[in-house]
Amino acid sequence: MVKRTGSKLLRFLRTGALAAPLLAGVLSAPALAQTVGSLHPKPLPPLANPDDPSLPAKQLFGRATSPVNWQARSIGFYSRGCLAGGQALPVDGSAWQVMRLSRNRNWANPAMIAFLEDFARKVPHVSHWPGILVGDMSQPRGGPMITGHASHQIGLDADIWLTPMPNHRLSREEREQMSAVDMVRRDRMDINPEVWTPDQMAVIRAAAKDPRVQRIFVNPAIKKALCRDAGADRDWLRNVRPMYGHNYHFHVRLFCPRGQEGCSAQDDTAPGDGCGADLARWFTDAMMHPKPTHRKPRPPITLDGLPAECRMVLKD
Secondary structure, eight states: OOOOOOOHHHHHHHTTOOOHHHHHHHSOGGGGGSOOOOSSOOOOOOOSOTTOTTSBHHHHHTTOOSOOOSOOEEEEETTEEEEESOEEOOSBOSSEEEOOGGGOOOEEOHHHHHHHHHHHHHHHHHSSOSOEEEOOOBOTTOSOOSSSOSSOOSSOEEEEESSOOOSSOOOHHHHHHOOOOOOBOTTSSSBOTTTOOHHHHHHHHHHHTSTTEEEEEEOHHHHHHHHHHOTTOOGGGGGEEEOSSOSSEEEEEEOOOTTOTTBOOOOOOOSSOSOSHHHHGGGSHHHHSOOOOOOOOOOOOBGGGSOTHHHHHHHO
């Protein structure tokens, strides 16, 4: 295991003595903004007219509680598609635990399940972490979500917390209520050195070097820290892209699996390490303090806006 010194907070997390109520008090105020889950989730009410062509597709996919029993395939694009033959990541593994079970979003293409299981077992060998905490993946049949994400629709996206897995099995209450640690300084210009350690970089780097990974999204301040500390080994930085949010977790996106013709590939990441002008623009006043716009929000995606096969994924 790599020898590194973590912060007091991370060492305390590794002791396994931190219960959810205490954790809420230890973490900084922004961490409390993380949406918590429910210990007693209620099913969504039936739709009055599920065949209404103007009905947002998220209302239909958000009510699908089980996968469709087809050959596993990712259909469409990451932000406009659905999932056939989805598999659930077991909520407990040798080096991972799934969070927010009430959301029922631990489904994915089998390629993502295999990646997460492989990656989780690698993490203790590249860091001091016992394993990873896995956040949202996809719904049982993929598709748009009622809350939280524009992507995560085809089973090839997963959120991994930047907080290490504790060395004890979390209770259901902890999985629903505890917050991840905010890794970004309050002014959003850099990481918070009180909680960010070399372990976070080692875990992200290990994911970015996996040939199955198409790209990783992190907060621009985290990308800045990675660029500063990467040293001479920089090829993997190309796969790590800055994006709003993502200060509690990093978002892993896989390539379309071979042979799944209905899966729409994303453009390759740009050449270079992404640490120059493209990153610098995220810290300009225009990006840090954007002026309000009066544009009408885009209408939600309907079934007609998804690949035709997604209609059958819902009906079967």
